[in-house]
């Protein structure tokens with residue numbers, strides 16, 4: 001199924017199913033955390049994006065004052081980024097432990113960070129360093145064609161236009177609090193062992209095919 005039809009169908013944003021069973025990531029992530037995170041939190045971002053769009057349409061129709069547009073647009077950024085990031089987060093995690101990057105992406109990470117361990121030091125450092133709620137993201141940057149690691153606040157603050165996200169790690173407390181309490185470091189350590197490098201490699205290859213076409 002095309003990725004976009006998982007995100008949007010029938011004129012509305014929709015909640016895609018988890019790509020595995022709720023218990024598939026045990027013991028790193030427990031089924032209760034995964035269920036709440038997907039069925040309540042991710043679902044709320046989908047609902048929030050649809051509600052924000054409706055308010056923007058109401059402003060366009062003259063049913064809400066123009067002064068309501070700013071807050072509705074702000075809400076759309078927050079909820080839509082939350083929807084897209086969570087969809088990628090589920091796919092960023094693998095039931096198979098201890099995967100490592102291979103092929104062209106492994107070479108690019110070594111070129112940028114010296115080694116896979118060097119990448120992990122940066123990724124873990126960014127994930128632990130996000131203040132409050134946010135994300136760590138590995139992405140491909142279009143102008144340079146390089147892999148970059150970003151830290152996002154909330155969902156939408158810190159995103160760079162044109163980036164192609166490869167992997168994300170949610171560091172909002174709702175992602176880990178039931179099992180790890182306030183120990184974000186242990187959660188991130190567990191996540192690092194479950195990163196879905198096969199998906200990231202596929203996204204990196206797709207990015208490079210487009211990049212060769214557009215930028216070179």
Ligand code: MN
Pocket residue numbers: 037041086170172174175
């Ligand atoms: Mn989350």
